[in-house]
Amino acid sequence: MRTFKYDLLKEIKDRWSARALSTQAIDKEEIYALIEAASYAPSSNNEQPWRFIVGFELNTLNRLRESLIPNNLEWAQRAPVLVLLLSKRTFTKNGKVNQYNQFDAGSAFSFLSLEATKRGLIAHGMGGFDKDLVRSSFNIDEDYDVLLMIAIGYPGDKSLLNEGHLEREKPGIRKDISEIIINTESN
Amino acid sequence: MRTFKYDLLKEIKDRWSARALSTQAIDKEEIYALIEAASYAPSSNNEQPWRFIVGFELNTLNRLRESLIPNNLEWAQRAPVLVLLLSKRTFTKNGKVNQYNQFDAGSAFSFLSLEATKRGLIAHGMGGFDKDLVRSSFNIDEDYDVLLMIAIGYPGDKSLLNEGHLEREKPGIRKDISEIIINTESN
Numbered sequence: 362m363r364t365f366k367y368d369l370l371k372e373i374k375d376r377w378s379a380r381a382l383s384t385q386a387i388d389k390e391e392i393y394a395l396i397e398a399a400s401y402a403p404s405s406n407n408e409q410p411w412r413f414i415v416g417f418e419l420n421t422l423n424r425l426r427e428s429l430i431p432n433n434l435e436w437a438q439r440a441p442v443l444v445l446l447l448s449k450r451t452f453t454k455n456g457k458v459n460q461y462n463q464f465d466a467g468s469a470f471s472f473l474s475l476e477a478t479k480r481g482l483i484a485h486g487m488g489g490f491d492k493d494l495v496r497s498s499f500n501i502d503e504d505y506d507v508l509l510m511i512a513i514g515y516p517g518d519k520s521l522l523n524e525g526h527l528e529r530e531k532p533g534i535r536k537d538i539s540e541i542i543i544n545t546e547s548n
Numbered sequence: 549m550r551t552f553k554y555d556l557l558k559e560i561k562d563r564w565s566a567r568a569l570s571t572q573a574i575d576k577e578e579i580y581a582l583i584e585a586a587s588y589a590p591s592s593n594n595e596q597p598w599r600f601i602v603g604f605e606l607n608t609l610n611r612l613r614e615s616l617i618p619n620n621l622e623w624a625q626r627a628p629v630l631v632l633l634l635s636k637r638t639f640t641k642n643g644k645v646n647q648y649n650q651f652d653a654g655s656a657f658s659f660l661s662l663e664a665t666k667r668g669l670i671a672h673g674m675g676g677f678d679k680d681l682v683r684s685s686f687n688i689d690e691d692y693d694v695l696l697m698i699a700i701g702y703p704g705d706k707s708l709l710n711e712g713h714l715e716r717e718k719p720g721i722r723k724d725i726s727e728i729i730i731n732t733e734s735n
Contacts, residue, residue, distance in 0.1 A: 397556060401722060488647070508651060
């Protein structure tokens with residue numbers, strides 16, 4: 362179980378990457394709200410490098426689904442929406458490499474995931490999918506990194522998970538902050 | 549001015565990267581709360597690659613400050629706290645390269661920034677600092693990427709900003725979501 366020392370933002374405390382998703386449809390406006398939330402993440406020079414392919418209609422959804430590795434497809438096939446997160450590698454204004462493009466895309470995913478939590482949705486990010494397949498299927502330019510597949514859905518029935526996934530169906534535990542703060546005063 | 553189409557999380561709507569920071573001291577527990585919030589970001593394989601150097605005591609704070617480029621030092625010298633965000637390049641369990649380490653660090657920064665907003669604090673991320681200097685000053689291992697300097701403070705007096713910064717002292721405008729969603733149904 363997670364324990365919090367501080368009174369954190371409710372959505373930060375409540376968010377975790379569940380796999381038991383319901384097949385219940387999601388209103389398209391809800392998905393757009395998540396994308397709008399993502400768009401307010403901070404970014405280097407306000408470049409906003411994030412881009413989204415929204416698998417809401419069956420055609421796009423199926424093309425995203427078929428890229429998932431079997432271990433992810435097993436549970437994420439029930440997600441009514443898959444969203445692919447890309448990020449632009451170069452700055453629009455001068456074409457130079459944007460060293461922060463992935464960092465900033467991570468921020469955008471975070472904002473999306475917290476807005477999802479607020480709306481009673483789960484947004485579960487996955488690195489396990491065939492990025493080359495997605496790139497060719499959607500004809501994605503080399504100027505964009507293919508980063509993350511996000512399964513989105515309302516909470517569903519845990520009993521539909523396989524044994525391995527069921528065992529992991531709980532909030533992940535975190536290191537104590539003393540383990541992630543580097544002590545420098547003694548340097 | 550920012551306009552929102554959807555009813556987003558208050559902290560997402562309210563957060564922006566102000567430069568007018570007060571020199572007012574921040575309780576150390578507040579900073580720890582921000583780090584705890586960051587620690588609950590999602591990460592690939594729950595690696596939690598983020599690490600923090602907290603410039604709270606004068607020694608560390610000065611060593612972080614001296615790395616800032618002049619344009620950032622100009623306003624960020626008033627921040628009572630600077631936090632340096634690093635991320636571990638490799639997975640702890642097997643030493644393999646973690647392709648998501650920067651992405652996940654971006655998520656952690658996001659969580660930190662929203663928790664700061666909730667607590668009435670500003671957390672302004674900067675890429676403009678001498679990363680080599682910081683690396684050598686704090687003896688940071690090559691297994692860690694030096695990513696972001698974060699100035700943290702309560703809102704302060706705008707009139708102390710220089711002309712260029714004063715002009716930019718407002719929430720950044722975002723692209724419409726139609727510009728960041730890639731249309732695929734016609735493919």
